[in-house]
Structures are given as structure tokens and as C-alpha cells.
Amino acid sequence: MSIEYIWEVKAKNTPLLKKKCSHCDSERFHCSDKFRLNAQKKNIDIWLIYRCVKCNNRYNMTLFSKIRTESISKELFNKLSENDAGLAWEYAFSHEMRRRNNAEVDLDSVEYEIRYDEISVEELMHTDNEMITFKINCPFDFNLKMSTVIRSCLQISSSKLNQLIESESIFVHDRLLQKKHKIKNGDLIRINKEKLIHVRLNENNISNLVK
Template sequence: MRNEYTWEIKATNTPLLIKKCSHCNNDRFYCSEKFRLNAQKKNVDVWLIYRCQKCDSTTNMTIFHRVKTSSINKKLYEQLSENESELAWKYAFSYEIKQKNNIEFDFKSVDYKICHDGITLEDILNSNIEIITFNIKYPFDFNLKLSSVIRTCLGISSKQLERLIEWEVISIQEQFLQRKRKVKNENVVKVDVGKLKNIIEQKN
């Protein structure tokens, strides 16, 4: 058994935009993954286009406002012009863009999958390793709780996780796991195997 693994969290859709539609009574818009550019002389405005889930009317999220075309990186400008979906996803999850537009996202609308090795607590208990490390890849932040990831990847119940927290078995960035902690990209989760074995001994 190795002492280091990777957990990769992949969002399968972008978060819905929470906004009242002016054409119907719906309040959720989905990201079209399309940009709108409006160049006037040497300045340009750039928006990411959202569409109402119900009536398909559009609303725009500002990416750039009255900026000089020459100040935008040439490659970035090409990506915007070509509606590159990866770039659209980056902005659709961006906290900075959210603040800039004074909007709210429905992060609960984001579906995701976690790629992991299926290492269980039993596997860990049967190892001779002192500390097992799990590196988290989480490129798009959607307010996911770290406890949910750990439960899924280790295949444990809420009650079991509570016990691991109580015994300070799991640490993140050199701090013991807290119940409400959210996932951040490049988080390093460490499981203290010695403490875990002590829990089992106490239980028996």
C-alpha cells in the first residue's frame, strides 16, 4: 500500500445563476458557455451569457467593462472570441466575478464525481504506514464540505467520521479536521494510522 494518493473532484456542470427572470416567474439561469463581445473604438466589453431555465431569455454577467482591447492578452481574447468552454467554466465558478457582478450562484445545483482509489479504513488499518496522505484536486470551487468528500472516498458513515474528528485522526494543512470545513484545491488530507488503530482498540 502506498502512503500517498489523490482525490480528484470533478464538477459535471456549472452552477446556476440565481436571478429573477424579467420574462417569466423563474429565478434560475444556466451558463450558455458563450461570450458576447462589444468593441467600441479601442475599448471592449465582454459578458458571459446566461439563459433562463424556463423561457430561455438571456442575461449577461460582466467579465470586462470598457477595457482597452490592447490590455487583454491576445490568447485570452482569442479564447473569448471562440467561446472556449473551459474559459467559460472558469468564469462561471469565479468568486471574483461573483463579487464584481453582485450575484449569487446556486452551488447546490452542481453535480460532481470524485475519482479515487477506493482505499477503505480497513485497508488503512492493515497497513504498516504511520501517515497516509490524500492530495485533493478541486479546480472548481462550489462550497463542497470536506467531510462529504472524506466520507465518500473512505466509505464511512457520518457516525464513523464524527469519531475520527473526536480522536483527531484526520488533519488538513496541519490542522485537525473541523466538521464545517470546506474543500479547497490542493488541500492535503492526512490520516494518522496510529490514532486510528487506538480507536479500534478502545472500541474492542
């Protein structure tokens, strides 16, 4: 029976907006997780509010401009009215919204944590499958390298990961892993079990020698 391990990548904050503040020397704004709505007759404007990291000056990023109120679902309108933080994060991470506003964000400002179950060499040895499968759960895209996630979750060095890549032992959606690959929600990673055991054993032996 095939076992699929889950790697969950959780962002701790939204990306900072790269923008010069008109009130101070700051060039970064943070998402406030709040919306501004302005209704005029049957039309409505909606913005996501950002604040300068230094002086708290406000910047409004346009989400909807002069759209008919009936074109927004009741569920979405309620979330906007109640400043739903989950919805604010969706817009703050949205490449499409940044494109519409000609805005740039600092993706390196996103802090994250990776939740995973450690897999011992012994556990790998008792697995019948030729390939070990891992699934990425990462609802927000912030250009995190796949290699970083793999090294963290499998606890292997960059050199050992390179060995796996060069021996064509890692696949993402049945295509060979490229070093430049960035993670996407739902990515399926398959790694050759025997090759993984080999590098893990070598890694452990080296660690023991160092000790």
C-alpha cells in the first residue's frame, strides 16, 4: 500500500509591500488585514488597507473599482465588511492583485514554518514501494524553493540533495526536479527510496564522525 506523507508550509505573515512612504523615509508597508468599502448609489469601491511600517501612514490597494453591488456575493461582502483576515491574506498574496495595481512585494519578508513527520531510515527500509511520495500543502505562494523544503523535511545537506537530483531520483508531478523549482500548493514529490536511504545513511555516518 502506497503511503503519502504531508509537508505543510505555513506562512507566518503576509509579504511587505515595496512602496515609498510620502510621510517618512520608509519603503515598506504591511498589510493591516482590514478593508475599506465606499458605496456610491449602486456602485462600490473596495480597497485593502496597508500601513507604513514606520509611521503608520495608510495606503489603499484597489481590489474592486466602481462595480455594481449586486455583482458581489453576500458571503464575500460579509467577509469584506467584517475584515476577514483569511480573505485579506488571500489578496495580499495574490499575484493578480499586485499586477492590477502595478505593485511589488518583498517575498523575502515572509517568514514561515514547515510541519512534517520525521522519517527514519528504518521506516524507509520497511516500506515496500520503490518511490516515496510527499505532498506539499502551501495555500500561499511566496517563491519558496522546493530544494529548501526537501532539505528541511528530509534533514539532508545541499550536497546530498544535489546527489539525488544528479542521479535523477526526485520527481515533481512525474517530471525531474529542477534546482530552480518553486513550490506550489498540491505539489507531489516522488523520491527513489533506495537512493534516499543511501544518502541518509551517508549523512548519518558523516555526522557521527564529526561528533
